[in-house]
Amino acid sequence: xxxxxxxxxxxxxxxxxxxxxxxxxxxxxxxxxxxxxxxxxxxxxxxxxxxxxxxxxxxxxxxxxxxxxxxxxxxxxxxxxxxxxxxxxxxxxxxxxxxxxxxxxxxxxxxxxxxxxxxxxxxxxxxxxxxxxxxxxxxxxxxxxxxxxxxxxxxxxxxxxxxxxxxxxxxxxxxxxxxxxxxxxxxxxxxxxxxxxxxxxxxxxxxxxxxxxxxxxxxxxxxxxxxxxxxxxxxxxxxxxxxxxxxxxxxxxxxxxxxxxxxxxxxxxxxxxxxxxxxxxxxxxxxxxxxxxxxxxxxxxxxxxxxxxxxxxxxxxxxxxxxxxxxxxxxxxxxxxxxxxxxxxxxxxxxxxxxxxxxxxxxxxxxxxxxxxxxxxxxxxxxxxxxxxxxxxxxxxxxxxxxxxxxxxxxxxxxxxxxxxxxxxxxxxxxxxxxxxxxxxxxxxxxxxxxxxxxxxxxxxxxxxxxxxxxxxxxxxxxxxxxxxxxxxxxxxxxxxxxxxxxxxxxxxxxxxxxxxxxxxxxxxxxxxxxxxxxxxxxxxxxxxxxxxxxxxxxxxxxxxxxxxxxxxxxxxxxxxxxxxxxxxxxxxxxxxxxxxxxxxxxxxxxxxxxxxxxxxxxxxxxxxxxxxxxxxxxxxxxxxxxxxxxxxxxxxxxxxxxxxxxxxxxxxxxxxxxxxxxxxxxxxxxxxxxxxxxxxxxxxxxxxxxxxxxxxxxxxxxxxxxxxxxxxxxxxxxxxxxxxxxxxxxxxxxxxxxxxxxxxxxxxxxxxxxxxxxxxxxxxxxxxxxxxxxxxxxxxxxxxxxxxxxxxxxxxxxxxxxxxxxxxxxxxxx
Numbered sequence: 001x002x003x004x005x006x007x008x009x010x011x012x013x014x015x016x017x018x019x020x021x022x023x024x025x026x027x028x029x030x031x032x033x034x035x036x037x038x039x040x041x042x043x044x045x046x047x048x049x050x051x052x053x054x055x056x057x058x059x060x061x062x063x064x065x066x067x068x069x070x071x072x073x074x075x076x077x078x079x080x081x082x083x084x085x086x087x088x089x090x091x092x093x094x095x096x097x098x099x100x101x102x103x104x105x106x107x108x109x110x111x112x113x114x115x116x117x118x119x120x121x122x123x124x125x126x127x128x129x130x131x132x133x134x135x136x137x138x139x140x141x142x143x144x145x146x147x148x149x150x151x152x153x154x155x156x157x158x159x160x161x162x163x164x165x166x167x168x169x170x171x172x173x174x175x176x177x178x179x180x181x182x183x184x185x186x187x188x189x190x191x192x193x194x195x196x197x198x199x200x201x202x203x204x205x206x207x208x209x210x211x212x213x214x215x216x217x218x219x220x221x222x223x224x225x226x227x228x229x230x231x232x233x234x235x236x237x238x239x240x241x242x243x244x245x246x247x248x249x250x251x252x253x254x255x256x257x258x259x260x261x262x263x264x265x266x267x268x269x270x271x272x273x274x275x276x277x278x279x280x281x282x283x284x285x286x287x288x289x290x291x292x293x294x295x296x297x298x299x300x301x302x303x304x305x306x307x308x309x310x311x312x313x314x315x316x317x318x319x320x321x322x323x324x325x326x327x328x329x330x331x332x333x334x335x336x337x338x339x340x341x342x343x344x345x346x347x348x349x350x351x352x353x354x355x356x357x358x359x360x361x362x363x364x365x366x367x368x369x370x371x372x373x374x375x376x377x378x379x380x381x382x383x384x385x386x387x388x389x390x391x392x393x394x395x396x397x398x399x400x401x402x403x404x405x406x407x408x409x410x411x412x413x414x415x416x417x418x419x420x421x422x423x424x425x426x427x428x429x430x431x432x433x434x435x436x437x438x439x440x441x442x443x444x445x446x447x448x449x450x451x452x453x454x455x456x457x458x459x460x461x462x463x464x465x466x467x468x469x470x471x472x473x474x475x476x477x478x479x480x481x482x483x484x485x486x487x488x489x490x491x492x493x494x495x496x497x498x499x500x501x502x503x504x505x506x507x508x509x510x511x512x513x514x515x516x517x518x519x520x521x522x523x524x525x526x527x528x529x530x531x532x533x534x535x536x537x538x539x540x541x542x543x544x545x546x547x548x549x550x551x552x553x554x555x556x557x558x559x560x561x562x563x564x565x566x567x568x569x570x571x572x573x574x575x576x577x578x579x580x581x582x583x584x585x586x587x588x589x590x591x592x593x594x595x596x597x598x599x600x601x602x603x604x605x606x607x608x609x610x611x612x613x614x615x616x617x618x619x620x621x622x623x624x625x626x627x628x629x630x631x632x633x634x635x636x637x638x639x640x641x642x643x644x645x646x647x648x649x650x651x652x653x654x655x656x657x658x659x660x661x662x663x664x665x666x667x668x669x670x671x672x673x674x675x676x677x678x679x680x681x682x683x684x685x686x687x688x689x690x691x692x693x694x695x696x697x698x699x700x701x702x703x704x705x706x707x708x709x710x711x712x713x714x715x716x717x718x719x720x721x722x723x724x725x726x727x728x729x730x731x732x733x734x735x736x737x738x739x740x741x742x743x744x745x746x747x748x749x750x751x752x753x754x755x756x757x758x759x760x761x762x763x764x765x766x767x768x769x770x771x772x773x774x775x776x777x778x779x780x781x782x783x784x785x786x787x788x789x790x791x792x793x794x795x796x797x798x799x800x801x802x803x804x805x806x807x808x809x810x811x812x813x814x815x816x817x818x819x820x821x822x823x824x825x826x827x828x829x830x831x
Contacts, residue, residue, distance in 0.1 A: 017031060017032050017033065018032070018033055018034075018035045019032055019033070019034055019035070020034070020035060020037065020122065021034070021120045021121065021122045021135055022034060022089060022090065022091060022097070022120065022121040022122070023091055023118075023119075023120045023121075023135075024090070024091040024092075024093070024095075024117045024118075024119075027088045027089060027090030027091070028043075028044070028088060028089040028090070029088050030044075030045045030056070030085060030086075030087060030088070032044065034121075034122070034123050034129075035063065035123065036063075036123045036124055036125045036127075037124075037125055038125040039063055039064070040062065040063060040125045040127070040254070041060055041061070041062060041063060041123055041124075041125065041126075041127045042060070042061055042062075042063040042123070043058065043059070043060045043123050043129060044058070044059070045057070045058055045080075045087070046058075046059050046061075046070065047082065048070075048176065048177040048178065048179060049176060049177050051177070052082060053082055054082060054177060055079030055080060055081060055082055056079060056080040056081070056082060056084065056087065057070075057073050057074070057075055057076070057079055057080070057179055058073070058074040058075055058089055058099055058108075059071075059072060059073045059074070059179075060072040060123065060127060060129060060144070062127075062254060062270070064273050065254060065270045065273055065274075065275065065276060066275050066276075067275070067276065069151070069256065069258070069268070069276065070149075070151075070179070071127060071149070071151040071153060071256055071258075072127070072129065072144050072148070072149045072151065073149050073179045074089075074099060074108050074144075075099055075107050075108040076149065076179045076180050076181060077180050077181065078107050078108060080099075080101055080107060081101075084101055084102045085102065086101070086102030087099065087100065087101045087102055087107070088100060089121075091117060091119055091120065091121065092109070092117075093117055094113060094114065094117070095112075095113065095114025095117050095118070095119040095133075096109050096110050096111065096112050096113065096114065096119075096131075097109060097110040097112075097119075097121050097131050097142070098110075110131055110141075110142040112131065112141050112142050114133060114141065118133065118134045119131055119132060119133055119134065119141065120132055120134060120135045122135070126145075126153065126154070126155055127153045128140075128143050128144055128145045128153075128155075128156075129143065129144035130142065130143045130144070131143075145157070146166075146168065148168055148169065148170050148171075149170070149171065149179070150170055150171060150172050150173055150182075150258050150259050150260075151170065151256050151257065151258040152170060152246075152256065152257040152258070153256055154230075154245075154246055154247050154248050154255060155245060155247060156168075156245060157243040157244070157245050158170065158186070158187065158188060158196070158243065158244045158245070159187070159188045159194075159241065159242045159243035159244055160187070160188065160190075160241070160242060160243075161239075161240060161241045162190070162240040162241070162242075163239070163240040163241075167187065168187075168243070169185050169186060169187040170185065170186040170187075170257075170258070170259045171184070171185050171186075171259070172184040172185070172259045172260060172261050172263065173260075173261045174261060175261050176261060182261050183200055183201050183263075184198055184199070184200055184206065184259050184260075184261070184263040185198070185199045185202065185259075186198050186199075186259045186265060187199070188233075188242055188243075188244060189208075190242070191211070191369065191371075192235070192371045193211040193212045193213070193233075193235075193371065193399055194211070194212055194233060194235065194242055194244075195208050195209050195210055195211050195212065195217060195219070196208070196209040196217060196244065196265075197209070198259065198263055198265060200263065205290045205291070205367075206263055206289065206290055207263070207265070207282060207283055207288055207289065207290055208290060208367060208410065209282060210364050210365060211365070211369060211396070211399060211402065212233045212244075212399075213396060213397065213398040213399050214233075214398040214399070215231060215398065216231055218364075218365070218396065218399075218417075218418075218419055219364040219365070219412075220280070220282055221414055221416060221417035221418065222280040222281070222284075223280060230246045230247040230248055230249060231244075231246045232244070232245050232246065232247075233245075248269075252271055252272050253269055253270070253271050254269065254270045254273075255267060255268065255269040255270070255279070256268055263283070264281055264282070264283050265281070265282035265283065266278060266279075266280065266281040266282065267279040267280050267281075284301070285301035285307070286299075286301070286306060286307040287299035287300065287301045287307045287412045287413075288412070289307075290367075290410050291329065291331075291367075291409050291410050292307045292309070292328070292329075292410075293307060293309035293310075293328045293329075293331065293411070294309075294318070294328050294329045294330050294331025294332065294409065295318075295331035295332065295407035295408060295409045296311060296312050296315045296331050296332040296333065296334075296407065296408050296409075297309050297310065297311055297312070297315075297328055297331045297332050297411070298310055298311075298312055298360070298363070298411045298412070298413055299411065299412045299413065300412075300413045301412070301413075301415075306326065307328075309323075309328040311331075311332035312332065312358075312360070312408070312411070312423055313358045313360075313423070313425065313429065314334060314335055314336065314358065314423070314425040314426070314429035315332035315333060315334055315335060316332060316333060316334075316335050317330075317331075317332055317333075318330045318331055318332055318333045331407070331409070334426075335429060336425075336426040336428055336429055337426065338355050338424060338425070338426055339355045339426060339427075340355060340388040355385070355424050355425065355426060355427065356424070356425060356426075356427045356430045357381070357385075357393075357422040357423065357424060357425070358422070358423045358424075358425050358429070358430060359420060359421070359422055359423075360413075360420070360421045360422075360423065361418070361420050362413060362414045362415070362416065362417065362418035362419075363411055363412065363413060363414065363418045363419055363420070363421045364410070364411060364412040364413075364414065364418060364419075365394055365396075365402065365411070365419050365421055366392070366404055366408040366409055366410060366411050366421075367409050367410045368404060368406045368407075368409070369402040369403070369404060370402065370403050370404065370405065371399075371400070371401070371402060372384075372393075372400075372401040372402070372403050373400075373401070374395070374400055374401035375624065376395070376624060376627060376628070376632060376784070377395035377401075377631075377632070377781070378627065378781050378784040378785050378788070379401070379784075379788065380393050380395045380400070380401035380403075381393060381395075381422065381785065382785060382788050382789055383401065383403070384403050384422075384424070385424075385789070386789070387403075387405075389405040390403050390404070390405055390424065391404050391405060391406075391408060391423070391424055392404045392408055392421055392422060392423045392424060393421075393422050394419050394420060394421045394422065395420075396419050408423070502576060502577030502578075502588075503577060503578065503579065504577050504578065504579040504586070504588055505579070506579050506581040506584060506586075508535070508536070509533065509543055509579055509586055509588070511536070512533030512534055512535050512536075512541060512543070513531040513532070513533040513543055516529075516531055516543075516545065517531075520532045520533065522542065522595060523595070523596070523599070528544060528545050528546050529544075529545050530542055530543065530544050530545070531543045531545065532591060533588075533591075540590075540591035541576060541588050541589065541590065541591050542588070542589045542590070542591045542592065543586055543587070543588055543589075544586065544587040544588075544589070545584070545585075545586055546584075546585035546586070546587075556661035556662065557578075557585050557587070557661070559660065559661055559662075559663060560575075560587060560659070560660045560661045560663075561575070561578050561587065563635070563637060563660040563663055563665070564587075564660055566633075566634065566635060567628075567629070567633055567635070567637065567660075569624075569625055569628040569633070570621075570624075570654070571621045571622065571624050571625030571628070571654070571655055571656060571657060572625055572628070572629075572656060572657050572658075573589055573590070573592070573648050573656040573657065573658035574589065574590050574656075575587060575588070575589055576588045576589060576590060589658070592648040592649055592650055592656065593649075593650065593651045594648075594649035594650065594651065594653060595648065595649065596644070596645050596646070596647060596648050596649070596658075597618065597644050597645070597647040597648070597649060597655070597711075598644045598645040598647075600649070601644060601710065601711065601714055602644075602714070602716060607714055607747070607749055608749045610653075610711075610749075611750065611753035611754075612750050612753040612754035612755065612758070612759065613753065614653045615711050615712070615750070616758060616762070617653065617654070617655075618647065618649075618653070618654075618655045618711060619707075619708055619711055619762060619787065620784075620787055620788075621654055621655040622642075622647060622655050622657060622704065622707065623704065623780060623783050623784045623787055624784060625655070625656075625657045626639070626642070626657070626700055626701075626704060626780045626783075627780040627781060627783075627784050629657075629663075629700075630697040630700070630779070630780050631779075631780065631781060635665050636665065636666050636697075637660075637663050637664070637665055637666075638663060638664050638666060638695055638696065638697060638699060638700055639657065639660065639662075639663050639700050639703075640662045640663055640664060640679065640680055640689075640695060640699065640700070641659060641661075641662045641663075641679070641680050641681055641684075641703075642657065642684060642700055642703035642704060642707060643681050643683075643684045643703065643706075643707065644707060644710055644711075644716075646658050646659040647707070662679050662680065664695070666696075682718065683706065683716075683717040683718040683729075684702075684703040684706050684707075684717070685699075685702075685703070686698065686699045686702035686703070686774065687772050688774055689702075696774065697779060697780065698774035698775075698777045698779070699774075700780075701769050701777045701778065701779065701780065701783065702769060702770055702774075702777060704769055704780075704783070705765075705766045705767065705768070705769025705770035705777075706729075706730070706766075706769075706770060708762055708763075708765065708766035708769065709729070709730070709733050709745070709763070709766045709767075709770070712745060712746055712747065712759060712762055712763060712766070713733070713745050713746070713747055714747035714748075714749065715729070715747075717729040717730070730770050730799045731798075731799055733745055733763070733766070733767065734767055734796065734798050734799055737760075737763055737764065737767060737796075738798070742760050742763050743756060743759070743760065745763060746759055761786075761787075761793070762787070764793050764796065765778075765783060765786050765787060765793065767796035767799075768786075768793065768794065768796045769783065770796075770799055771796055771797050771799065772797070772799055772800050773797070776797060
């Protein structure tokens, strides 16, 4: 009986030790704790390090995870004496929450005024300690999340409100045994994009995370994917707020971010209530200390406590004596002044002739970045090159263009991760060795190509002398219409992500196109006929209907649906979905009011609508689209059928590259690919592809060069022939340009709208793109750069080979394709 009484007494005491709210009638005494509803967090009186000789504080900690980590402290600056056993936390007569000592003196309070004393305080499962007007009220009158200590819990905010002046920062403890404000403070900078920084003694930078890239801080490589989806930085320009927060989606995990008294920012986690585990720490080595190697110095971490400092390429120690002693804080200075600095009276457009960029990889970018509005990496480069104050730039995924005009400080070299940084140097400082190797490589490649061309020419001459005409006919077994293929395609479509590729009902497309009425037909390409349609919700669409005689089958259909659903760029046509029913295979696109470029460019009536401004915009837009396909997209794609009829124009005459049925995905490091099935359109095919089946991004560059010249001249490359000199389209363009008669190429309707210098520059670039040897052609980043700047261009070599339909053919097939059950006669003409 006595044992039962004792047990019930213990239960009663335990029950009294834990409370779930504080009210005017129920204060919190020192022997009690306030517990959150799910028993995740606990608030109570504590002594640091559990030392009863230390002062007392009111704090919050996780209830069941060891070692105990206090995540918030109320009375940081005003402790309660260790001997005081009567201090309590209570709701005062005016409704405010107040901590009083044993003599009933106020030590700390929420300092809010409440109309009545019905207010109550409670601890939420998020760790937020709140005061409400009553226990059942929804919104808090006051909350601890607005007044962080040294710890950021999930859903807490770190940042500021520039309009109200309110700041939410973390402040370290003075020491492990003293929760008062220490020397380290964590907050966000007002930059765009922002970065988290640690200040020492209020104003001295001690550490920074690097800019925010919409998922993580790029200067913290250990912020890995496990928690990445939970990080968020909300930058509301209109409200003037900028706040960082994070959430843990796995409910079995508890976590916190804190700043230690030694200035270490770290993320700790606990799974299923186990002991705390270090997930990542922002500072792991001596290079993490701000500006360890000074301006223009780069720091590489090592096992030793001393950082390994080197000057950036083109720079030298500012104080060699101090540098040799190990004091690197003075940093480095330029060996050679920039061209722009030495020629301040010259036009900034001449800067490209004297300055160049040196690329460094896997870096933590310098401090003091400036965000520049830019559509892509090439435009970012151009803006930096044309600005005399710009010292470096980086084009960062999910951020865009960053530029630097101040000393480049706090650069760190990572073993993995990081960003590519392009630093401006005088051209004399740029590695001559790499340039020499490139010249030798291109020279050898060019020599081999010329030698091959001579051999090929002699072979053709001998063939003509013998009066032989070689005709190649290939037959392939058609399997696209078999039941097995239909089942395979249906299965493929069903497996597509509905968020990426919408599957339309065939009957809805029939209604939209008026049963594929001839009056709705927009045209016909290599895929088959294209129809205009109107969905029930009023959306205009273009429907490509696979023709059984087109030569393009299931693989091409699958290829286009895959690529067009994955690729997103303003200069690529957007696929809305597809439809497959029995033998019907349909692709549904957004409708382009101005149809394809050829319908305007080669129409004598509508051609004047394409003034030079619009044509130049089309050239630039197609170039940017190709740049995206080759270098900037998640997939490296070779289009293989770029031509004037595959360029669609929206209502503002902006170009959209379309028809990806023949496109191929290649590995990022793969330069050349070989195919036994040569596909494409005669007149746009590069020599190495037409003759050997070798395609690369340079094949698309060749097609783009032909496209430029067609846009400038307003003529079809396949139906042009200059009989007087027996020259084809490309050869005539080169001869005209080489003889100083380039303006004769320009479409007559452009006489009043074109800029002769801009037009001639485009002709020059077009001729560089159609050079016979692929190694001589520029890559698309260079093409976009050349179109947007005034740098000197290399001389294009005379095109020897052209691949086009017979000039006697009155109706050349612009959508010609070597394909199934089709005999193809190709005339390869040496010039």
